[in-house]
Amino acid sequence: MNEPILSVENVSVAFGVSPPKQVTFDVSFEIFPGEFFALVGESGSGKSVTSMSLLGLLPRPSAKVISGSAKFHGMDLLKMSTKELQQIRGKKIAVIFQEPMQALDPVRTIKSQLLEAIPKIPPKEALEKIRSFLKSAGFADPERVLNGYPCEMSGGMLQRICIVMALIPEPELIIADEPTTALDVTVQAAVLAVLKRMAQESKTAVLLITHNMGLVAQYTERVAVMHLGRIVETGKSRDVILQPQEAYTQKLIAAIPR
Numbered sequence: 362m363n364e365p366i367l368s369v370e371n372v373s374v375a376f377g378v379s380p381p382k383q384v385t386f387d388v389s390f391e392i393f394p395g396e397f398f399a400l401v402g403e404s405g406s407g408k409s410v411t412s413m414s415l416l417g418l419l420p421r422p423s424a425k426v427i428s429g430s431a432k433f434h435g436m437d438l439l440k441m442s443t444k445e446l447q448q449i450r451g452k453k454i455a456v457i458f459q460e461p462m463q464a465l466d467p468v469r470t471i472k473s474q475l476l477e478a479i480p481k482i483p484p485k486e487a488l489e490k491i492r493s494f495l496k497s498a499g500f501a502d503p504e505r506v507l508n509g510y511p512c513e514m515s516g517g518m519l520q521r522i523c524i525v526m527a528l529i530p531e532p533e534l535i536i537a538d539e540p541t542t543a544l545d546v547t548v549q550a551a552v553l554a555v556l557k558r559m560a561q562e563s564k565t566a567v568l569l570i571t572h573n574m575g576l577v578a579q580y581t582e583r584v585a586v587m588h589l590g591r592i593v594e595t596g597k598s599r600d601v602i603l604q605p606q607e608a609y610t611q612k613l614i615a616a617i618p619r
């Protein structure tokens with residue numbers, strides 16, 4: 362079997378000081394190269410806190426990792442300096458947020474922002490690559506997108522641009538934190554289909570953070586179910602959905618719209 366690219370072991374996070382309030386408890390999971398993995402649970406279960414701790418993106422100084430490790434190719438992300446994490450963030454591990462405007466600058470063209478994501482190759486070659494990624498993300502006329510500003514695009518278009526932006530540096534892992542929650546249901550499916558296809562083509566692993574078991578069923582290979590700061594069940598998505606072991610997982614499955 363493949364070695365995992367990410368091994369999260371017993372990670373616990375607390376907020377505040379006197380006294381600190383622990384919000385996640387010994388969270389452990391592994392992600393293998395190229396797989397589509399979901400962390401699923403209700404709002405407040407600790408999914409974002411867990412995923413943001415991996416990249417040093419927890420709010421400071423209030424949040425603190427109080428135990429555990431998160432090894433990316435054997436190197437513990439939780440022990441890295443800000444400078445070391447900057448070398449990994451956006452390059453080897455990219456993030457897609459719920460709100461595309463967290464990643465995009467409203468006053469610059471899409472072209473200048475996408476070019477910035479691949480600084481090491483000549484602009485002409487970089488543009489060719491960007492055009493082909495945009496086409497693959499479903500933009501029939503990449504030039505129109507490139508010369509536009511974020512405010513001229515719909516939510517679904519912006520999220521597909523963020524997928525392109527995340528993938529062009531050829532990361533090994535994308536953390537997608539509720540990437541489609543702000544979108545209409547039909548657009549959600551289109552955006553996730555683009556993410557899944559493009560990640561598969563480039564053999565990039567995806568950690569999908571979601572509260573929606575329907576998306577887990579449709580798009581992911583393995584899942585960890587999170588409840589009140591703990592992982593309560595992990596397995597192949599198909600097995601977990603067909604034969605959930607925990608009452609909480611059954612509740613999430615019952616909420617899938619038929």
Ligand SMILES: Nc1ncnc2c1ncn2[C@@H]1O[C@H](COP(=O)(O)OP(=O)(O)OP(=O)(O)O)[C@@H](O)[C@H]1O
Binds near residue numbers: 409410420
């Ligand atoms: N900045 C903060 N200060 C204090 N507590 C926080 C902070 N951010 C999150 N928490 C607490 O940590 C717990 C986990 O929150 P988290 O955002 O990880 O949940 P989530 O499962 O991602 O939910 P959502 O989908 O709503 O983001 C919650 O109890 C939340 O109240």
